[in-house]
Amino acid sequence: MDIIEVKEIYKTYDKDSVPVHALNGISITFKEGEFAAIVGPSGSGKTTLLNIIGGLDEPTRGVVMINGVNITALSSRKKTQFRLENIGFVFQAYNLIPVMTAKENVEFIMFLQGKDKKEREKRTSELLEAVGLSERINSRPNKLSGGQQQRVAVARSLASKPKFVLADEPTANLDSKSTENLLEIMEQLNQKENTTFIFSTHDARVVNKARRVITIEDGRIISDITNR
Amino acid sequence: MVDYLKLAWRNIWRNKRRTLITIASIFFGVLLSSFMSSMQEGSYAQYITTIVNSYSGHLQIHKRGYWDDKVINNSMKFDGTLTSKIAKVKDITFYTPRLESYALASTDEFTKGVMVMGIDPETENDLTSISIKIKEGRYLEDHDGGVLLGSALAKFLKLSVNDTLVLLGQGYHGTSAAGKYTVKGIVKQPAPELDRLLVYMDIHTAQDLFSMQGMVTSVVIMVNDNDKVAPVKDKLEGLTGSEEEVMDWKEMNSLLLKQIESDRSSGNIMKGVLYMIITFGILSTIMMMMAERKKEFGVLIAVGMKKYKLIIMLVLEIVFIGMAGVITGIMGSIPLIYYYLHNPIPLTGQAGEMMLQMGFEPAMFFSMAPSIFYYQALIIFVFTILIGLYPVYNISRLKIMSAIRN
Numbered sequence: 275m276d277i278i279e280v281k282e283i284y285k286t287y288d289k290d291s292v293p294v295h296a297l298n299g300i301s302i303t304f305k306e307g308e309f310a311a312i313v314g315p316s317g318s319g320k321t322t323l324l325n326i327i328g329g330l331d332e333p334t335r336g337v338v339m340i341n342g343v344n345i346t347a348l349s350s351r352k353k354t355q356f357r358l359e360n361i362g363f364v365f366q367a368y369n370l371i372p373v374m375t376a377k378e379n380v381e382f383i384m385f386l387q388g389k390d391k392k393e394r395e396k397r398t399s400e401l402l403e404a405v406g407l408s409e410r411i412n413s414r415p416n417k418l419s420g421g422q423q424q425r426v427a428v429a430r431s432l433a434s435k436p437k438f439v440l441a442d443e444p445t446a447n448l449d450s451k452s453t454e455n456l457l458e459i460m461e462q463l464n465q466k467e468n469t470t471f472i473f474s475t476h477d478a479r480v481v482n483k484a485r486r487v488i489t490i491e492d493g494r495i496i497s498d499i500t501n502r
Numbered sequence: 503m504v505d506y507l508k509l510a511w512r513n514i515w516r517n518k519r520r521t522l523i524t525i526a527s528i529f530f531g532v533l534l535s536s537f538m539s540s541m542q543e544g545s546y547a548q549y550i551t552t553i554v555n556s557y558s559g560h561l562q563i564h565k566r567g568y569w570d571d572k573v574i575n576n577s578m579k580f581d582g583t584l585t586s587k588i589a590k591v592k593d594i595t596f597y598t599p600r601l602e603s604y605a606l607a608s609t610d611e612f613t614k615g616v617m618v619m620g621i622d623p624e625t626e627n628d629l630t631s632i633s634i635k636i637k638e639g640r641y642l643e644d645h646d647g648g649v650l651l652g653s654a655l656a657k658f659l660k661l662s663v664n665d666t667l668v669l670l671g672q673g674y675h676g677t678s679a680a681g682k683y684t685v686k687g688i689v690k691q692p693a694p695e696l697d698r699l700l701v702y703m704d705i706h707t708a709q710d711l712f713s714m715q716g717m718v719t720s721v722v723i724m725v726n727d728n729d730k731v732a733p734v735k736d737k738l739e740g741l742t743g744s745e746e747e748v749m750d751w752k753e754m755n756s757l758l759l760k761q762i763e764s765d766r767s768s769g770n771i772m773k774g775v776l777y778m779i780i781t782f783g784i785l786s787t788i789m790m791m792m793a794e795r796k797k798e799f800g801v802l803i804a805v806g807m808k809k810y811k812l813i814i815m816l817v818l819e820i821v822f823i824g825m826a827g828v829i830t831g832i833m834g835s836i837p838l839i840y841y842y843l844h845n846p847i848p849l850t851g852q853a854g855e856m857m858l859q860m861g862f863e864p865a866m867f868f869s870m871a872p873s874i875f876y877y878q879a880l881i882i883f884v885f886t887i888l889i890g891l892y893p894v895y896n897i898s899r900l901k902i903m904s905a906i907r908n
Contacts, residue, residue, distance in 0.1 A: 357804065363805055373516060
């Protein structure tokens with residue numbers, strides 16, 4: 275079942291009054307439970323595509339349907355609510371809230387959803403255990419290594435039980451051991467919770483783990499390989 | 503909400519030094535402003551108390567027109583009719599009649615224009631406590647035939663207790679007023695002007711002098727609570743006829759009140775400048791804080807935090823900083839003001855002289871009225887809310903992608 279449907283997406287930026295075409299009519303779909311990587315050289319448009327799918331950026335033209343909802347037509351306020359309920363994000367720089375502990379960072383998303391404390395605590399301990407951080411739940415981000423912070427970020431992205439997780443260069447700041455560890459965790463969570471994971475990456479280790487690899491160049495899909 | 507409060511509280515301590523400096527600026531602002539307000543209000547209260555208790559009382563009844571033209575022909579009957587009307591009004595603690603006029607005071611060698619005040623010795627003493635100001639001789643008794651002189655006047659006329667003073671003047675409706683009186687006591691008036699001018703005598707003696715039996719120029723009334731002045735005035739106006747006028751201390755001391763208002767306005771300008779400094783201090787902290795956390799705000803909105811919730815959190819942070827400064831400022835100012843409440847700052851030199859000439863005690867008095875403190879809290883709260891408009895504006899215009907790329 276397709277959960278994401280990207281139809282004829284164009285994105286043009288104005289850079290010093292010169293139009294830059296970041297995406298040139300991309301159409302693609304993602305199914306539930308996919309573990310996909312979007313690859314391509316810097317400036318190819320992979321992050322822009324991910325941002326548009328996540329409702330963080332507006333396409334110049336085209337439509338993004340998620341579970342039958344045209345998110346490009348939603349108001350900013352509704353889009354925020356839609357993201358909260360349907361999309362998990364993992365950022366390259368982790369972006370955890372520094373004044374919150376690992377547990378609070380994960381719980382915060384569910385707090386925004388209005389879930390009760392008991393449910394929040396249960397889900398948080400499950401997720402932090404799944405990412406191997408049950409011993410560090412009360413540590414603040416500055417007391418965690420880069421790899422540990424990214425694992426907390428993964429747990430946070432799954433806290434709201436999203437339909438899919440968008441991860442923009444999640445391993446770019448990690449060493450190989452942490453990368454391997456993180457990918458293993460994400461793969462397990464993908465299988466266990468059947469959550470779709472879509473990465474934008476340069477990292478060959480991520481590409482090797484992905485079951486589908488979409489290659490973009492100059493804002494166009496030049497290959498889309500599944501079931502590797 | 504508790505979670506937002508917790509988060510906001512933690513956020514303000516991300517940069518401890520900056521937050522402490524901001525709180526310290528508010529602390530000193532509140533301390534200074536409370537100190538200034540307390541000194542102003544305490545001194546004003548002292549001026550008013552002095553003037554009410556030493557002369558005007560809370561209310562006065564006169565013949566209509568007397569206040570604008572203080573001549574004895576504008577006097578009124580003081581008999582059972584008026585006293586029974588006054589007695590009907592509750593909350594009046596006491597009243598005292600006066601007969602005021604001017605005369606020439608003479609001795610063998612000197613003559614001087616003086617103010618003659620005929621008083622009821624007992625009730626006047628309840629109001630103005632003249633008896634404790636006697637430095638020589640004794641206080642007047644009912645139907646006392648003698649007089650009390652201000653110490654400067656006695657010195658000028660070279661009179662002492664048991665000497666004789668001659669008073670010459672004009673009585674009621676042009677009659678001549680003349681009399682010879684024994685000096686019973688010398689009074690030290692705090693106001694030099696009054697000390698040089700005032701002659702007290704029993705009201706019956708004064709009525710005899712000015713040929714005004716049963717008449718007075720004013721009846722001074724005290725009530726049991728400042729807040730009761732207006733209702734008591736209304737009741738008295740209802741009871742007295744059109745021939746009499748009832749005036750409260752504000753009407754009788756309008757010049758003093760105008761001076762107080764003008765002084766209060768200058769104080770408010772200074773406090774306004776102080777509050778502006780505090781406001782810009784908080785604003786600069788908030789601006790820095792927001793610039794530093796722009797990326798974080800982008801991330802929070804990206805993961806699903808609604809902008810208005812983010813704004814609530816930021817406004818709470820501003821309120822926390824503001825309130826921390828206000829609370830510590832008030833806590834710091836209470837002992838300081840308490841000390842000066844019991845130890846007024848004495849005024850010396852020209853300032854002290856000036857106060858004495860105006861009849862006031864030469865000191866800066868303080869007030870611990872709760873309004874002085876909650877006024878600070880209210881003002882800082884209003885300013886913090888105004889500063890809160892900055893995050894509202896900033897967050898509402900925040901573009902997620904540009905914030906995340908920040």
